[in-house]
Amino acid sequence: MTGLVVGPILVPLLGAALAMALGRSRPAQRVVSLVALATSVVLSALLLVRVDDGGIVAVRAGGWPAPIGITLVADRLAAIMLVLATTMLLAVVVYAIGQGGAERDHVGFHTVYLILAAGVAGAFLTGDLFNLFVAFEVMLMASYVLLTLGGRPDQVRSGMTYVVISLLASALFLVALAFVYAATGTLSLADLSTKVAELPAGVRSGLALLLIVVFGIKSAIFPLFFWLPDSYPTAPSPVTAVFAGLLTKVGVYALIRTQTLLFPADTQPGALLLAVASLTMVVGVLGAISQHDVKRILSFHIVSQIGYMVMGLGLFTVAGLAGAVLYIVHHIVVKTSLFLVAGLIEARSGTAELDRLSGLARVEPLLAALFLLPALSLAGIPPFSGFVAKLALLDAGVGAEAWAVVAASLAVSLLTLYSMTKIWANAFWGPPREPESSVVAVGADRRLMAGATAGLVALSLGIAVASGPLYDLAERAATDLVDRRPYIEAVLEP
Amino acid sequence: MRYRRSVIFDATVTLVFDGALVLSAYLLFAGHNQPGGGFVGGLVAAGAIALHYVAGGGDQVRSLLGVQPWTLLSIGLALAVGTAVVPVLFGANPLDQEAYQVELLVLGKAKATTALVFDAGVYLVVVGLMLMILEGLGLASDEPLDDGEVER
Amino acid sequence: MNLLLVVTAAFLCACGTYLVLSRHLSRVIIGIGLLGHGVNVLLVLSGGDGGRPAFVGGDGGPVADPLPQALVLTAIVITFGVIAFLLALAYRSWRVTGNDEVEDDVEDRRIAREAHQGEPEAST
Amino acid sequence: MLFGLIALHAAAGLVVLVGARRLGRWGFVVGGTAPLAAALVALASAGAVLDGRSTTQRAGWVPQLGLTLDLRLDAFALLMVALVSGIGTLVFAYAWHYFAGSAYAGRAAGLLTLFAGSMLGVVLADNLLVLYGFWELTSITSYLLIGLHDDDRDARDGALHALLVTGLGGLAMLGGFVLLGHAAGTLQLSALLADPPSGGVVPVALVLVLLGAFTKSAQYPFHSWLPRAMVAPTPISAYLHSAAMVKAGVYLVARFAPAFADVGPWRPLVVGVGLVTMVAGGLRALRPFDLKQLLAFGTISQLGFLVVLFGLGRPEATAAACALLLAHALFKAALFMVVGIVDHAAHTRDLRRLPLLGAGWRATRAVALVSAASMAAIPPLAGFVAKEKAYAALVHGDATDRAILAVLVVGSMLTVAYSARFAAALWRPDLLVVPSEPRTTLDAGPRHGILAPALVLASATALLGLWPATWSRLVDGAANSLDPAAHAHLELWHGFNATLALSAITLAGGALIFALRRPVSALQARLAPRRSGVDAYDASVRGVLRGAGWVTSVVQSGSLPVYAGIILATAALAPLLAMVSGAWWPGWPDAIGRAGQIPAAGMLVAGATAATVATRRFAAALLLGVVGYGMALLFVVQGAPDLALTQFAVETLSVVVFLLVLRRLPDRFERESQPLLGRAARLAVSALVGVWVAVGAIAFSGARTAAPVSEEMVARSLPEGYGENVVNVILVDIRGLDTMGEITVLVAAGIGIAALARAGRPPRPRPERRSIREHREEVGA
Known part of the structure; x- marks a missing residue:
């Protein structure tokens, strides 16, 4: 039981140490990486089953009871996120091995990648606000390194933006921690949820907003998202895929966790979050349709879709949160696979700029299918996963009579569809064109890359098929979030 | 590159270096009861290495410990993570500590805890990081370029 | 908690902010450093007004809250690692561009130019 | 199934x-x-x-x-x-x-x-x-x-x-x-x-x-x-x-x-839109030279007709609409097929260039004629039967119904006219226009078998018209399932009545419009709106794109200082406003805690000020070091010896690392290019952050009611953590997870630094393994 909870953090860390010790033996590093991540996937899946059946599992690090020590808490939401994250990490590392490039050129790739995995898992599992900060730092430091691997001029430039903005977020997080501890004398989330309620209302909402800003930077909501589209597209495509699928969602997870757990209903800034959600989805999609590069279009869509997740949170209802959870599940898989497709496009054509692409559908029909399915899903076309997720949010929004955000979400769907057709019409339709140059490292295995991508696309189709049970699961997770008591009791029980 | 050095200067550096290493070891072991700990210990050792670099230039540091910074980092990380993993394997909580009475020949009885192993990991990582910084920003940047970039 | 240290922390944060809003990465890094110091003062303050070092077995009396100290220690070390990384980034920036200035995003500028001058390409 | x-x-x-x-x-x-x-x-x-x-x-x-x-x-x-x-x-x-x-x-x-x-x-x-x-x-x-x-x-x-x-x-x-x-x-x-x-x-x-x-x-x-x-x-x-x-x-x-x-809103909206569509589509169908365009506008017009009939939501109209739905599909699909066949052979659909269809085309032309006649509702075809039903549904109604009926009749006249135009294009293209360009020549007759599907459709059109009983049951059932009151009894001949008269008027009117096609088209050309629907669409797409570009260029400046400024301003302003609106203030704290804080604070403020205004990189880095040592001093004062030690060591190392890097960069800061964020804005954001930090610190500390959890830690440090130094016990035991994460950060940082420093360099040879002693011997110590 304990192993299931700590495994997804510790196994990748051990793997990281081992991969580093194995230094220059690339095959050995690969084996370590694959084994560690596959183990994490299995452990996370078992954990999800266990948590869904038997309730929340809390593990005390060092045996110290909450609120003294750090408690790792696996509830349904955390377990769901963990399963998705580890699966994405595994799929993408397979892709990265196929692609070569960053994976092959840098001794530290696997180590840093595994550290990233551990950081993400830690962020999902921790039940302590400061430990969440540390987990974020682990994840972020690894992401800085992955983003700048190679040190190309554009990477350095975008790396600066990314690192500096992330550091500001970290500094703000520390400010929030200082304030939290000053006001409550505790750091355990469960303990905080009882203590925050005793604070004066103004202080409480100040804290709520500060935390929204802190995690809003990470999750790229309006008006804090600008850094994302500038920095993501420059990384090697597997790295971008992981970032796109996971990192912002860790921010969203933290938003959901803190806003639902720490604050009583009268402090929850629902109206504000709904306004932010609308602006995020609209401004994000407007950015997307202005772009000329596949990766940049997709990056702006990340922003736009964060808006949908925040919409679910902003409703602060079981239906809304269930919709948000379902949306996250769908989004992580689809977004990751789309960025992997972007990488395949680059590998085939030497570029991801729309003006320099044409006719891929005829020369690479499989690639066209691999793009079309997740793209339609992203645009919320039935019967793909994006439709069910969007429908859940729409339904929740109508149920809460939040008309503005409902209207925005529908309008944004159309613009999303438009920008997907922009990629399709420019890159896939038209007369085929000779590849400009190959960005694929020598010895790259395109079949492995396509295989990993196809696996994720299949997974997204599976999500669509299993939407019914998944919605039930999301609803149970949302019920726990709204109720709060199970979490608090699981952590604080003697 | 070779600097002209005086024997006295070298001797001083060596002396300080040795002293700092001893101090860092003391800080590591004393940390649980006195000010100190793995961090401070590691930082002091790292400072000593940095001093050696400043005094002696790049070549000295490269072979100073006869060990790659990679190795230090990986061993350090493995030690720290190991203290978290091992208790779990025995069905306890991660990072559970055990205390042992240890007979030390000179210092008498002491209580050693598994926290020391953890702290040693921290120590190694800090030292390894400093070595890496010196290797990277100090040494590597003195080497010639080969990728066609213009040296500025 | 006292006004002197609160103001000091606020001042450090303000100075850090001012430097962070610069275009030179080295200034930004120094700004991050100052911000970090300011935040650490805040963290230490969050444990109250301080006091005797937190060692068990001394002569009673109030001890400083040890938990914020531990947090600050963690923060200090993390900041050190991050600043070292940023410096490496500044070094790389100098290698590839000859300075450490944070340039504007090329593609963003292009989109902005199009928006202000030319017609965006309609459809497909 | x-x-x-x-x-x-x-x-x-x-x-x-x-x-x-x-x-x-x-x-x-x-x-x-x-x-x-x-x-x-x-x-x-x-x-x-x-x-x-x-x-x-x-x-x-x-x-x-x-x-x-x-x-x-x-x-x-x-x-x-x-x-x-x-x-x-x-x-x-x-x-x-x-x-x-x-x-x-x-x-x-x-x-x-x-x-x-x-x-x-x-x-x-x-x-x-x-x-x-x-x-x-x-x-x-x-x-x-x-x-x-x-x-x-x-x-x-x-x-x-x-x-x-x-x-x-x-x-x-x-x-x-x-x-x-x-x-x-x-x-x-x-x-x-x-x-x-x-x-x-x-x-x-x-x-x-x-x-x-x-x-x-x-x-x-x-x-x-x-x-x-x-x-x-x-x-x-x-x-x-x-x-x-x-x-x-x-x-x-x-x-x-x-x-x-x-x-x-249902009926006015649906009927209004349908009627406009029927008439406007019919008018537009009189103009294009491309046969497919003609059919397209004809389809639009007919769809308008259907929308009106169904939209009324009345039993008789619904029944008529069901009949028309089927009739339309039969003749329109056949007509499209014919156009395709002709297009294949003649390589044009432009009726100005269409060649005269010869003997091999008799069947094709027959199919076209029958289908076009059905479209024009000429008896005894399916289209006629359906349209009779439609007229019958409205002819006995009130004034509104009759007004609707009048528009339907006008629309149907237009239908007759463009049907005639279509038929003429295949039978007597010379009737329509004087060819401006040479007519194309035909490859051959229609390809073998390609006409069969259209022939089936045209036969059905004729059959259903002649024997309405064959489809009466289907239409009746369909209408009935929509509206239990709806019954469709389809008949070819209802006797001489108002409906028949209207049909006759329709045909006559349509024929007249066709006969007057030259003046009509001249009039149309003059009245035609300058902007077509396609133009309007293009303009709105362009408008959205331009708006998107504008919004994006505003929010996405691409400039890090601007991003950082907005983020920090938001981070300070949003919570500050929330707290101000909460109107809660704990009162001001003491000015000073203990005397030792004064020199430490002085060192911090002085160092920070100097570092901020410094114009040289080295100086700024060293001044940051001064602030760091000031922090160490403060930690000593606050009772944190571990922190002081760590801070001192870290600061020393930081300065070393700074110097390693800064030796490469020019000593003075250059002028900044493109100052998107002016000095005033920078100062304002800084001040805002300062105010927020101060206000927040006082308010949050003042809100504390409960004792901190650290009291338990102090109590349990020795018995359960086996250490007297509580801070160290926290670091390695109670919050060991934090520390583990922290060294992981350092490991990742080390890898990143090595990668950035070595980017673009040849792989480094492994260093020789030498012991410290060997090393010292070589150095000569």
Whole structure:
């Protein structure tokens, strides 16, 4: 039981140490990486089953009871996120091995990648606000390194933006921690949820907003998202895929966790979050349709879709949160696979700029299918996963009579569809064109890359098929979030 | 590159270096009861290495410990993570500590805890990081370029 | 908690902010450093007004809250690692561009130019 | 069984797509089995269904959201299946000939099969969300079909136009469906219609749903995508744009009207839009020289007619509309097929260049004539029977009805006129225009067998007109399933009555318009609006793009200082405002805690000020070091020796690292280029952050009520943590997880630093292994 909870953090860390010790033996590093991540996937899946059946599992690090020590808490939401994250990490590392490039050129790739995995898992599992900060730092430091691997001029430039903005977020997080501890004398989330309620209302909402800003930077909501589209597209495509699928969602997870757990209903800034959600989805999609590069279009869509997740949170209802959870599940898989497709496009054509692409559908029909399915899903076309997720949010929004955000979400769907057709019409339709140059490292295995991508696309189709049970699961997770008591009791029980 | 050095200067550096290493070891072991700990210990050792670099230039540091910074980092990380993993394997909580009475020949009885192993990991990582910084920003940047970039 | 240290922390944060809003990465890094110091003062303050070092077995009396100290220690070390990384980034920036200035995003500028001058390409 | 049919379409479509290259036009044979099967199943179950025993099937999907896969085959659905699958089968047969030798045959066959399946789903769906789902799939497949010749820019643009307009309507419709679902408590179509909700949001929901129907059925002002979609190969036009997809909107109006026609905006909106569409489309059909354009506008006009009839929500009108629906599909599909055949042989559809069709074309011209005559409602054809019913439905009504009828008659006159124009193009093109360009020459007669499907359709048109009893039962059942009060008794001859008179007037008026075609077209040319629907669409797309570009250029400045400024300002302002509005203040704290804090604070403030204004990099770095040592001093004062030690060591190392890097960079800071964020803004943000930090620190500390958890830590440090130094016990034991994360950060940082430092350098040789002693011996110490 304990192993299931700590495994997804510790196994990748051990793997990281081992991969580093194995230094220059690339095959050995690969084996370590694959084994560690596959183990994490299995452990996370078992954990999800266990948590869904038997309730929340809390593990005390060092045996110290909450609120003294750090408690790792696996509830349904955390377990769901963990399963998705580890699966994405595994799929993408397979892709990265196929692609070569960053994976092959840098001794530290696997180590840093595994550290990233551990950081993400830690962020999902921790039940302590400061430990969440540390987990974020682990994840972020690894992401800085992955983003700048190679040190190309554009990477350095975008790396600066990314690192500096992330550091500001970290500094703000520390400010929030200082304030939290000053006001409550505790750091355990469960303990905080009882203590925050005793604070004066103004202080409480100040804290709520500060935390929204802190995690809003990470999750790229309006008006804090600008850094994302500038920095993501420059990384090697597997790295971008992981970032796109996971990192912002860790921010969203933290938003959901803190806003639902720490604050009583009268402090929850629902109206504000709904306004932010609308602006995020609209401004994000407007950015997307202005772009000329596949990766940049997709990056702006990340922003736009964060808006949908925040919409679910902003409703602060079981239906809304269930919709948000379902949306996250769908989004992580689809977004990751789309960025992997972007990488395949680059590998085939030497570029991801729309003006320099044409006719891929005829020369690479499989690639066209691999793009079309997740793209339609992203645009919320039935019967793909994006439709069910969007429908859940729409339904929740109508149920809460939040008309503005409902209207925005529908309008944004159309613009999303438009920008997907922009990629399709420019890159896939038209007369085929000779590849400009190959960005694929020598010895790259395109079949492995396509295989990993196809696996994720299949997974997204599976999500669509299993939407019914998944919605039930999301609803149970949302019920726990709204109720709060199970979490608090699981952590604080003697 | 070779600097002209005086024997006295070298001797001083060596002396300080040795002293700092001893101090860092003391800080590591004393940390649980006195000010100190793995961090401070590691930082002091790292400072000593940095001093050696400043005094002696790049070549000295490269072979100073006869060990790659990679190795230090990986061993350090493995030690720290190991203290978290091992208790779990025995069905306890991660990072559970055990205390042992240890007979030390000179210092008498002491209580050693598994926290020391953890702290040693921290120590190694800090030292390894400093070595890496010196290797990277100090040494590597003195080497010639080969990728066609213009040296500025 | 006292006004002197609160103001000091606020001042450090303000100075850090001012430097962070610069275009030179080295200034930004120094700004991050100052911000970090300011935040650490805040963290230490969050444990109250301080006091005797937190060692068990001394002569009673109030001890400083040890938990914020531990947090600050963690923060200090993390900041050190991050600043070292940023410096490496500044070094790389100098290698590839000859300075450490944070340039504007090329593609963003292009989109902005199009928006202000030319017609965006309609459809497909 | 119903699921099986849709699954069969999906499977056949995917198989054909996967094997597109190998199958070629044989894809139409493989794919065509699916609509054929559907048509046969419909035929087999027709008896039971028309007796009122509808077939239903259901499966769960996400029942929590009301998303259950309900399918239902009632009599109206049967009529639609007859169009979708029956005519669909004929279109597949036609396409098999049409695409001979085309490289696109396989792809077209696969997509067409998928489209047929989606369309079948639309008419069978008994759940609003399922209906929406298939609806969007028809949009997507038609996007891919219109853009089939993807090298052609017009094809891509036309496809996008259709997708965006129908997609817009589709999303509005989805919103409407969800609203209706909430109002009614069910998303099941049959349950909703049986017990329609009212009041509240229902009128809004209906307008949204109608938006979907109007865009899909190319009603004004959304019509312009349909003529543009005519770039698609003709079989696709024949199927999508006459028989199937454009009928989806009409289908929706038909389903909803009996239940909702009396709700506020419904009738004025639907009838108004339909009438405008009918007349405007008819007028436009008099102008184009391209035969497909002519048919496209004719289709728009007829769709308007259908929307009016169904939209009225009255039994007689509904019955008439059912008849017209079928009649229209028969003649319009046949006409499209004929155009395709002619186009293939003559390589033009421009009636100014169309050659005279000779002897080999007798059958083709006959098909065209019969179908065009049916379109013009000339007896004794199906179109006539249907139109008689329509007139009869309104002729005995009130003033409004008669006004509507008058407009319908005018629209029908236009229909007669453009039908004549079409027929003349094939029989006597010289009647229409003096050829401005040389007529093309014909390759040969129509390809063998290609006419057969059109011939079947034309025969049906004639047959149904002559023996209305053959389809009376189908139409009657369909109308009846929509509205229990609706009965269609179709007859060719009703005797001499007002309806017949109106028909005669219609024909006469139409003939007159055709006779006066020259002055009419001159008048039209003068009155024609300068901006076409396509222009309006292009302008709105451009407008959205320009707006998007503007918004993006504003928010996405690409400048790090601007981003950081906005983020920090938000971070300070938002919580500050929240706290101010909370109006809670704990009072000011003491000025000073202990004397030792003063020198430490002085060192910090002085160092920070100097570092901020420093103009040299080295100086700034060293001043940062001063601040760091000041921090160490402060930690000593505050009772934190571990911190002081650590801070001292870290600061020393930091300075070393700074110097390592800064030795490369120029000593002085250069002037900053492009100061997007001016000094004043920087100062303002800094001040804001400072104020926020100070206010927050005081307020939050003042709010503390409970004792901190650290008291427990102090108490348990020795007995449970085995250490006297509580800070160290926290670090390695109580919060060991933090420390583990922290060293992980350092490991990652080390790797990153090494990677950045070594980027673009040759791999480093492994250092020799030497012991410290060896090393020292060499150094000579």
